[in-house]
Amino acid sequence: MTQLTLQGVTRRFGVLTAVDAVDLSLRVGECVGLIGPNGAGKSTLLALMVGDLRPTSGQISLNDTVVTRLPVPARVRAGIARAAQIPQIFDRLTVSESVRLPALYGAGLSDTQARAEAAIVLERCGLADKAQAYASALGLLDRKRLELAKALAARPRILLLDEIAAGLTEPEVEEMVVLVKSLRDDRAILWVEHIPMALREACERLIVMERGVKTLDGPFAQVWSDPGLQAVYMGVPGDAAA
Numbered sequence: 001m002t003q004l005t006l007q008g009v010t011r012r013f014g015v016l017t018a019v020d021a022v023d024l025s026l027r028v029g030e031c032v033g034l035i036g037p038n039g040a041g042k043s044t045l046l047a048l049m050v051g052d053l054r055p056t057s058g059q060i061s062l063n064d065t066v067v068t069r070l071p072v073p074a075r076v077r078a079g080i081a082r083a084a085q086i087p088q089i090f091d092r093l094t095v096s097e098s099v100r101l102p103a104l105y106g107a108g109l110s111d112t113q114a115r116a117e118a119a120i121v122l123e124r125c126g127l128a129d130k131a132q133a134y135a136s137a138l139g140l141l142d143r144k145r146l147e148l149a150k151a152l153a154a155r156p157r158i159l160l161l162d163e164i165a166a167g168l169t170e171p172e173v174e175e176m177v178v179l180v181k182s183l184r185d186d187r188a189i190l191w192v193e194h195i196p197m198a199l200r201e202a203c204e205r206l207i208v209m210e211r212g213v214k215t216l217d218g219p220f221a222q223v224w225s226d227p228g229l230q231a232v233y234m235g236v237p238g239d240a241a242a
């Protein structure tokens with residue numbers, strides 16, 4: 001079974017330790033939520049997993065292969081892809097072209113296969129009717145969908161989602177939840193989001209980070225009912241939630 005493993009992963013920016021000795025594993029078939037206050041190190045952790053950043057120390061492995069020093073393209077080809085917090089969109093490409101590129105260079109498909117893959121992924125992400133539109137013409141929901149579609153087109157076994165529901169309306173968030181739930185069978189998903197209710201619907205496991213440290217990791221209901229977490233997220237005094 002495919003598994004991403006982080007061992008003692010640390011990233012410093014000068015004197016600031018953004019990610020502090022994190023141990024973590026993700027297995028295909030599970031959807032894991034990751035929450036924590038602003039600046040907790042969540043995006044940095046995802047950047048380390050996808051290869052945007054190198055750890056100061058620690059090791060990242062995909063199954064038995066150490067990928068710690070691999071650059072982003074090699075990591076995408078190895079099966080790790082991320083939908084970024086701010087959609088990385090090329091305004092001059094059409095929606096279809098934007099998704100075909102990761103199918104070609106991430107999944108390694110032929111041109112014909114990549115066209116077919118793009119059509120399937122766009123259908124799945126609710127963008128089929130906008131395939132020929134320019135990415136620049138898309139609204140926020142469709143930009144978020146396109147960012148997810150690009151990640152999916154690389155056929156990742158490890159899919160990292162960085163705030164793909166941020167800024168969306170409640171019904172739009174619900175659409176994203178349904179979409180994410182439909183993706184979990186044959187990949188591992190790690191979803192960073194500030195909307196706990198979205199994570200509760202989609203994820204069976206929850207990780208909490210604070211100041212770079214992984215403080216909680218376990219079954220969603222168990223972690224969610226932690227008194228400290230309830231105090232932060234639900235305004236319940238620590239002693240009342242206990």
Ligand SMILES: Nc1ncnc2c1ncn2[C@@H]1O[C@H](COP(=O)(O)OP(=O)(O)OP(=O)(O)O)[C@@H](O)[C@H]1O
Pocket residue numbers: 013016018036037038039040041042043044045
């Ligand atoms: N390139 C960088 N250079 C210096 N400091 C950085 C850099 N990237 C992140 N940081 C710092 O590292 C810490 C963690 O940032 P990060 O963006 O990972 O947090 P986060 O949990 O994703 O926050 P948010 O929920 O606000 O997106 C913050 O203090 C941030 O200012």
